[in-house]
Amino acid sequence: MFQLNHYTTKRSLACLLGTALLLLAAKPSLSYDQGTSFSAVSSSVQSKMVKIYGAGGIKGLEAYQSGFLISEQGHILTVWSYVLDTDYITAVLDDGRKFQAKLVGADPRLEIAVLQVETDRVDFFAPKAAIDLEAGDRVLAFSNLYGVATGDEPTSVLHGIVSAKTPLDARRGAFKTTYRGPVLILDAMTNNPGAAGGALTNREGKLVGILGKELRNALTNTWLNYAIPMSELNQAIDDILAGKTRPRSVDDSVKRPDHPHSLHKLGILLVPDLLTKTPPFVDRVRSNSAAAKKGLKADDLILFVNDRMAESCKTLKDELSLIDRIDSVHLIIQRGQELLELELKLSDGT
Amino acid sequence: MKRLTRWCIYSLTLAATAGMAEPSGLLAQEIPEAVIKAEQQRIQAIARATTSAVSVFANGGKGGGSGVVITPDGYALTNFHVAKPAGSAMKCSMSDNRLYDAVIVGIDPVGDVAMIKLLGRDDFPCATLADSDQVQVGDWCFAIGNPFLLATDFQPTVTYGIVSGVHRYQYPAGTLLEYADCIQTDASINPGNSGGPLFNANGDLIGINGRGSFEKRGRVNVGVGYAISINQIKHFMGYLRSGRIVDHATLGATVATDERGRVIISNILESSDAYRRGLRYGDEVISFGNRRITTVNGFKNVLGIFPRGWRVPLEYRRDTETFEAFVRLSGVHSPEQLLAKIQRPAQPGPGPNPDKPKDKPKDKPKDEPKDEPKDEPKDEPKDEPDDNRKPPRPQPPRRPQAGPAPKIPAHVAKYFKARRGYANYYFNLLNRDRIWNRFSEETDCLRLNGKWTLSGTIPNRGDVEIILDQEEIRADFPQGQVKVDLTKDFDTQLAPAGSGGLLVALQVWKKLLTEGPAQFGDVYYLGTAPVLNQKGVFDILIGTRNVVETRFMFDPQSGQMIGLEMFPDLSLDPCEILFADYRDVQGRSLPHLLKIRYGNNDFAQIQLTNYALPQASAEKKSP
Numbered sequence: 001m002f003q004l005n006h007y008t009t010k011r012s013l014a015c016l017l018g019t020a021l022l023l024l025a026a027k028p029s030l031s032y033d034q035g036t037s038f039s040a041v042s043s044s045v046q047s048k049m050v051k052i053y054g055a056g057g058i059k060g061l062e063a064y065q066s067g068f069l070i071s072e073q074g075h076i077l078t079v080w081s082y083v084l085d086t087d088y089i090t091a092v093l094d095d096g097r098k099f100q101a102k103l104v105g106a107d108p109r110l111e112i113a114v115l116q117v118e119t120d121r122v123d124f125f126a127p128k129a130a131i132d133l134e135a136g137d138r139v140l141a142f143s144n145l146y147g148v149a150t151g152d153e154p155t156s157v158l159h160g161i162v163s164a165k166t167p168l169d170a171r172r173g174a175f176k177t178t179y180r181g182p183v184l185i186l187d188a189m190t191n192n193p194g195a196a197g198g199a200l201t202n203r204e205g206k207l208v209g210i211l212g213k214e215l216r217n218a219l220t221n222t223w224l225n226y227a228i229p230m231s232e233l234n235q236a237i238d239d240i241l242a243g244k245t246r247p248r249s250v251d252d253s254v255k256r257p258d259h260p261h262s263l264h265k266l267g268i269l270l271v272p273d274l275l276t277k278t279p280p281f282v283d284r285v286r287s288n289s290a291a292a293k294k295g296l297k298a299d300d301l302i303l304f305v306n307d308r309m310a311e312s313c314k315t316l317k318d319e320l321s322l323i324d325r326i327d328s329v330h331l332i333i334q335r336g337q338e339l340l341e342l343e344l345k346l347s348d349g350t
Numbered sequence: 351m352k353r354l355t356r357w358c359i360y361s362l363t364l365a366a367t368a369g370m371a372e373p374s375g376l377l378a379q380e381i382p383e384a385v386i387k388a389e390q391q392r393i394q395a396i397a398r399a400t401t402s403a404v405s406v407f408a409n410g411g412k413g414g415g416s417g418v419v420i421t422p423d424g425y426a427l428t429n430f431h432v433a434k435p436a437g438s439a440m441k442c443s444m445s446d447n448r449l450y451d452a453v454i455v456g457i458d459p460v461g462d463v464a465m466i467k468l469l470g471r472d473d474f475p476c477a478t479l480a481d482s483d484q485v486q487v488g489d490w491c492f493a494i495g496n497p498f499l500l501a502t503d504f505q506p507t508v509t510y511g512i513v514s515g516v517h518r519y520q521y522p523a524g525t526l527l528e529y530a531d532c533i534q535t536d537a538s539i540n541p542g543n544s545g546g547p548l549f550n551a552n553g554d555l556i557g558i559n560g561r562g563s564f565e566k567r568g569r570v571n572v573g574v575g576y577a578i579s580i581n582q583i584k585h586f587m588g589y590l591r592s593g594r595i596v597d598h599a600t601l602g603a604t605v606a607t608d609e610r611g612r613v614i615i616s617n618i619l620e621s622s623d624a625y626r627r628g629l630r631y632g633d634e635v636i637s638f639g640n641r642r643i644t645t646v647n648g649f650k651n652v653l654g655i656f657p658r659g660w661r662v663p664l665e666y667r668r669d670t671e672t673f674e675a676f677v678r679l680s681g682v683h684s685p686e687q688l689l690a691k692i693q694r695p696a697q698p699g700p701g702p703n704p705d706k707p708k709d710k711p712k713d714k715p716k717d718e719p720k721d722e723p724k725d726e727p728k729d730e731p732k733d734e735p736d737d738n739r740k741p742p743r744p745q746p747p748r749r750p751q752a753g754p755a756p757k758i759p760a761h762v763a764k765y766f767k768a769r770r771g772y773a774n775y776y777f778n779l780l781n782r783d784r785i786w787n788r789f790s791e792e793t794d795c796l797r798l799n800g801k802w803t804l805s806g807t808i809p810n811r812g813d814v815e816i817i818l819d820q821e822e823i824r825a826d827f828p829q830g831q832v833k834v835d836l837t838k839d840f841d842t843q844l845a846p847a848g849s850g851g852l853l854v855a856l857q858v859w860k861k862l863l864t865e866g867p868a869q870f871g872d873v874y875y876l877g878t879a880p881v882l883n884q885k886g887v888f889d890i891l892i893g894t895r896n897v898v899e900t901r902f903m904f905d906p907q908s909g910q911m912i913g914l915e916m917f918p919d920l921s922l923d924p925c926e927i928l929f930a931d932y933r934d935v936q937g938r939s940l941p942h943l944l945k946i947r948y949g950n951n952d953f954a955q956i957q958l959t960n961y962a963l964p965q966a967s968a969e970k971k972s973p
Contacts, residue, residue: 189572
């Protein structure tokens with residue numbers, strides 16, 4: 001009993017002391033920028049926003065998402081999603097100009113992609129100039145949620161604060177996503193259908209992060225409103241812009257080995273290549289093949305081959321044809337919501 | 351030991367208390383004056399706005415919603431989908447802790463607006479109507495309402511946010527409700543907020559909340575609410591006061607975006623006024639309703655904010671030439687179609703579960719021009735709950751089941767008069783008589799049933815004499831003599847040529863003046879509408895005589911009839927007469943300048959120099 005009281009007293013003392021110190025030390029530092037109205041900020045940000053249209057349109061899969069310009073060469077940062085699974089990605093700029101966008105590259109681990117439109121008359125966010133925010137900071141979220149805006153209509157703006165900065169608790173049974181890094185949890189309903197790829201800014205319109213894809217907690221049936229800080233993405237953006245993820249097969253001058261890899265030799269059979277850009281889903285894996293030995297399974301989606309994007313069955317075949325049989329093949333695959341990496345060597349199979 | 355512990359606790363508690371006091375003092379000192387001022391402004395704006403907010407409760411427990419009073423004598427706005435299940439009468443609470451009876455006035459089912467009138471006072475606190483075209487994305491705003499019907503203590507709920515978008519177009523949901531040119535906000539708009547006010551930061555009314563995008567997230571706010579702009583409702587205000595079931599408009603043409611991003615006419619009805627004004631297939635729409643048109647949505651936004659029958663400026667381009675015209679908008683529905691649609695039991699419900707209809711707008715009326723494919727895909731928000739997800743999310747109260755309409759209390763019933771095609775015919779009669787009585791103060795021609803002789807000139811062309819007799823009209827114009835046989839159908843006697851039926855129009859005018867609206871035939875109050883080349887809006891009475899329909903236009907300030915439009919057929923151009931230069935004629939004020947227009951042309955200006963009127967007969971005076 002005494003022990004308990006003693007413990008309780010000590011704990012009380014510690015709490016009180018802590019409270020007192022906190023209160024005494026707290027120097028309120030409020031700032032109020034009278035010169036910056038949200039309407040002015042909104043106007044300045046809108047010129048950098050992009051409405052993106054692509055694949056989808058069937059029930060539950062919106063055929064649109066959001067993005068924002070990140071270079072004067074017309075590069076657009078957005079999320080990597082099924083919307084981009086088409087040769088006809090349409091990007092509509094704030095002034096209503098409509099372009100067919102090219103997929104420059106993607107990082108499936110971060111779930112981002114970079115598109116490009118052929119124009120140089122654009123306003124843009126400089127990703128490296130993005131700022132970090134902490135819990136309690138006010139934010140604005142710009143996106144084309146629900147596809148409300150079309151043509152030259154401005155995207156939607158929501159306001160809120162950063163509730164927390166925390167690693168995303170992404171796992172089976174909770175939030176299903178491949179992203180595992182820190183996120184900014186927001187108190188506003190920012191991550192609606194079509195909002196993914198939108199820009200999160202501070203109250204002055206400075207870029208903070210990108211709105212992530214819709215995430216629903218399967219346990220609590222709640223939807224997460226969050227953004228990925230730009231600081232987590234800048235390296236990947238650099239790599240994409242540097243062409244590190246671009247398929248080598250697009251370059252005709254690349255020297256082809258005399259004895260390249262092939263799907264057949266690795267023991268991989270893909271789904272029938274019926275579309276202009278059929279995603280390279282594995283249909284079957286031959287027993288005792290190199291692929292089977294490393295655990296590749298039917299229904300796996302092959303995303304990258306030796307860190308190069310394999311956005312279609314054709315691209316995957318072409319990329320393999322550039323790798324010599326004596327070299328190993330590094331695959332990044334998606335199985336359900338998981339990303340897996342496999343190292344295939346022809347010598348492993350029979 | 352114990353004493354020491356107690357002392358420590360006491361000391362630290364004191365320190366903590368002092369610490370609490372000091373920082374709060376510091377806070378008060380260091381908070382910038384602008385923040386404190388902004389906070390005070392916000393408090394005052396909310397306090398002022400709250401007084402005009404209304405919580406609507408349908409009689410018989412049939413749900414409810416929100417509303418806002420806009421005049422001291424109790425006229426209030428809400429959503430059609432809130433008023434519909436309530437029927438003709440409802441109960442409304444306000445923040446003064448009082449419950450008021452209210453009666454339906456007029457409804458706009460397509461625009462999802464209803465006007466009701468609270469009874470019992472003539473000094474209701476009312477909202478100030480803002481200019482919603484001045485609203486900008488990023489502006490602070492707040493909604494006041496009755497979400498989830500929480501205002502059982504009569505106190506409404508306030509939710510604050512910013513304007514997320516302006517001039518938004520939301521496709522018709524269900525069979526009717528179309529939200530054009532609406533304001534998008536992230537202020538929480540939940541079931542029960544429907545019909546309630548959206549205010550700007552000053553506490554002035556900028557819109558009526560009514561819809562949200564929900565999709566798979568259930569019927570609760572997801573940060574995307576829409577309010578009908580108050581400027582749109584201003585256009586419909588007179589129509590709503592008419593007690594009628596009000597329709598929206600169509601141009602009689604559809605638009606689409608071409609490969610160059612231009613908004614072009616993709617289809618046009620040859621029977622439309624736009625066609626008669628010169629608009630053709632393939633023309634590029636440059637501006638409409640004085641707004642630049644760059645998207646199909648932008649065009650639909652303009653179309654959605656004007657009532658049927660209004661004339662709206664249109665600028666269009668063909669090749670390199672630009673044209674300007676005022677086009678008369680026709681109705682989207684026939685009266686029977688509109689009635690059928692609003693009586694459809696499957697209409698999405700108001701009240702606690704109001705905001706989103708379930709059926710998609712696939713059953714547009716066949717006579718409605720299909721409004722083009724959009725230039726970009728757009729989702730139609732759906733609000734079906736996803737029953738497959740677990741655990742179930744909290745649900746708002748269920749919509750009560752329909753039952754027999756509750757009886758209107760006797761003290762409310764005297765403000766209600768049922769008539770087919772009207773929400774409440776009482777208010778149509780009220781306005782018809784208001785306009786007529788005001789007009790009659792200066793222009794009492796009742797019982798002057800005999801021969802009227804109007805003499806005058808058409809400047810630079812010659813003299814005119816028009817004799818409006820009992821059986822016929824005879825007229826001498828510079829171009830010759832003309833007659834109209836009043837025993838035959840008027841629509842085949844549109845003399846003189848090129849006028850569109852001036853003599854018939856004058857005969858109809860004389861009949862209204864001498865018989866009054868009650869004896870004339872079916873005369874009803876349309877509402878208010880603009881008149882070509884005149885500033886402001888004017889009260890319109892519509893009457894049918896013989897086979898022609900005539901619109902009589904009255905200045906709401908002076909009470910004078912400023913003109914009329916006589917339609918021999920509603921699909922043809924009317925004969926338009928503007929009346930001016932009112933002067934005394936034997937103790938009554940009559941116009942001495944008639945400006946006649948037909949189609950795209952001015953027919954003539956007649957300067958009258960003399961009225962020869964009969965003696966008043968001893969017939970009974972119109973009520």
